[in-house]
Amino acid sequence: MVRYQDFDWREQMKIKVDFNHMMSDFLGSREGFSPEDMQGLADRVGQAHGSMAEKKNNGGMDWRRLPFTPGHILEEILKVAQNLRKEFETFVLLGIGGSALGPLAVQTALNHLHYNELPREKRGGPKIYILDNVDPERVRALLDVIDPATTVFNVVSKSGSTSETMAQFMIVQQWLQEKVGNQYARHIIATTDRERGNLIKIAQKEGYTTFYVPSGVGGRYSELSPVGLLPAAVAGIDIKEMLAGAAYMDQLCEEGNVWANPAYLLAVLQYLAMGRGKNISVMMPYANSLKYFADWYAQLWAESLGKRFNLRGEEVFMGQTPVKALGATDQHSQVQLYTEGPFDKVVGFLAVEEYRQEVAIPKTFEEIPGIAFLGGHTLGELIKAEQMATEYALLKAQRLNYTILLPEVNAFTVGQLIQLLEIQTAFLGELLNINAFDQPGVEEGKNATYALLGRPGYEEKRMELESRPAKKKEFII
Numbered sequence: 001m002v003r004y005q006d007f008d009w010r011e012q013m014k015i016k017v018d019f020n021h022m023m024s025d026f027l028g029s030r031e032g033f034s035p036e037d038m039q040g041l042a043d044r045v046g047q048a049h050g051s052m053a054e055k056k057n058n059g060g061m062d063w064r065r066l067p068f069t070p071g072h073i074l075e076e077i078l079k080v081a082q083n084l085r086k087e088f089e090t091f092v093l094l095g096i097g098g099s100a101l102g103p104l105a106v107q108t109a110l111n112h113l114h115y116n117e118l119p120r121e122k123r124g125g126p127k128i129y130i131l132d133n134v135d136p137e138r139v140r141a142l143l144d145v146i147d148p149a150t151t152v153f154n155v156v157s158k159s160g161s162t163s164e165t166m167a168q169f170m171i172v173q174q175w176l177q178e179k180v181g182n183q184y185a186r187h188i189i190a191t192t193d194r195e196r197g198n199l200i201k202i203a204q205k206e207g208y209t210t211f212y213v214p215s216g217v218g219g220r221y222s223e224l225s226p227v228g229l230l231p232a233a234v235a236g237i238d239i240k241e242m243l244a245g246a247a248y249m250d251q252l253c254e255e256g257n258v259w260a261n262p263a264y265l266l267a268v269l270q271y272l273a274m275g276r277g278k279n280i281s282v283m284m285p286y287a288n289s290l291k292y293f294a295d296w297y298a299q300l301w302a303e304s305l306g307k308r309f310n311l312r313g314e315e316v317f318m319g320q321t322p323v324k325a326l327g328a329t330d331q332h333s334q335v336q337l338y339t340e341g342p343f344d345k346v347v348g349f350l351a352v353e354e355y356r357q358e359v360a361i362p363k364t365f366e367e368i369p370g371i372a373f374l375g376g377h378t379l380g381e382l383i384k385a386e387q388m389a390t391e392y393a394l395l396k397a398q399r400l401n402y403t404i405l406l407p408e409v410n411a412f413t414v415g416q417l418i419q420l421l422e423i424q425t426a427f428l429g430e431l432l433n434i435n436a437f438d439q440p441g442v443e444e445g446k447n448a449t450y451a452l453l454g455r456p457g458y459e460e461k462r463m464e465l466e467s468r469p470a471k472k473k474e475f476i477i
């Protein structure tokens with residue numbers, strides 16, 4: 001059901017950004033922003049827009065081409081996915097960071113929330129597990145419950161050398177060899193860079209089915225590449241529809257005029273907020289299906305914008321700490337802080353107009369007015385009222401907040417959401433004049449791990465580590 005051509009349907013399914021509660025009309029001028037504040041950034045916005053267009057056309061933002069992935073690549077993904085759906089009972093993705101968070105977010109958004117517990121005929125495909133850690137208990141627990149004979153592993157690593165993913169792969173490869181013998185290569189699919197890293201070399205040598213992450217696409221921007229498309233297709237998700245949604249949003253975000261471009265608009269407001277010391281960005285979906293979008297966004301936001309740089313001889317530390325929350329659950333844990341804590345946050349809601357399921361609350365206990373009022377409503381009404389009520393509470397407390405409204409959670413709107421948030425992040429990077437596509441700050445920890453585990457070439461780092469100040473016993477109680 002590709003309905004990309006159907007204009008009315010697209011309009012109906014368009015994601016909307018409601019930024020009323022970012023504006024001075026509602027929050028007053030101490031907290032809120034005025035059109036003049038935004039107009040004041042016109043030159044900077046113009047430059048950032050020029051640079052986005054430049055990068056889009058000259059290979060600096062290849063992820064923007066992903067919604068327009070050529071048909072033959074999609075057909076290949078769909079063909080392999082179709083076979084895997086028939087042949088295997090379990091699909092395990094091995095990956096971390098950008099190679100796991102997107103697949104997890106999309107799978108949770110677009111499939112039954114208890115997908116793995118559904119009977120096979122209802123799922124129509126294998127159970128899906130996303131193994132994104134090296135906690136030995138977690139890995140052992142998974143190996144305990146899956147059958148090697150009917151399991152396929154998709155090892156996903158853009159760099160082809162991430163320690164966590166490669167360690168998982170080494171364990172699984174040997175486990176499969178022991179359990180299924182020389183047929184084991186059938187049980188492994190690699191998704192990686194075409195040239196870089198160790199995984200591609202192993203995949204070629206061992207003859208795994210292999211998919212490629214385009215070289216100019218970084219991990220956290222790779223969900224719409226085979227990284228996310230293969231697991232989604234294996235789970236029966238309509239990947240063409242998801243790409244159509246992303247393409248639709250991409251076109252909306254071509255616009256240079258901030259007022260007509262939802263991604264630019266959000267980025268400009270966040271830029272202004274950062275200028276006023278709002279250094280926390282909360283993402284709070286009011287839908288369990290979108291829960292892991294907050295996790296995916298956390299990596300996108302943190303790695304893209306958390307940067308140190310030198311400005312006219314002074315060190316600047318930039319960024320906004322992403323916080324994950326879930327409505328209504330976290331109303332009962334975090335909202336107290338959002339309404340009465342420091343004025344250091346922007347709260348972003350992900351709201352849903354129409355839930356795919358509805359549950360009526362029965363009219364019982366009519367003699368107890370304190371709960372009887374709930375009867376006759378639906379859970380959809382309740383959760384929407386709670387979202388609106390939280391927005392209102394934040395407004396009353398003069399806290400910056402905005403809402404991204406999805407008409408429904410479906411492949412088309414999820415595709416839009418991915419592209420919207422990626423373009424917003426990249427554009428904010430341009431406004432801040434930082435590189436939103438690298439992550440130099442994670443290298444130190446990676447190198448220290450290599451050194452501790454004895455990777456050749458890291459001997460000096462090991463010596464550096466060994467000479468670090470010893471921890472004092474009296475500071476550990």
Ligand SMILES: O=P(O)(O)OC[C@H]1O[C@H](O)[C@H](O)[C@@H](O)[C@@H]1O
Nearest residue numbers: 097098099157158159162219442
């Ligand atoms: O896909 P990979 O190359 O294995 O990378 C997985 C993750 O590892 C890193 O440490 C990076 O900070 C992330 O941006 C990346 O998504």
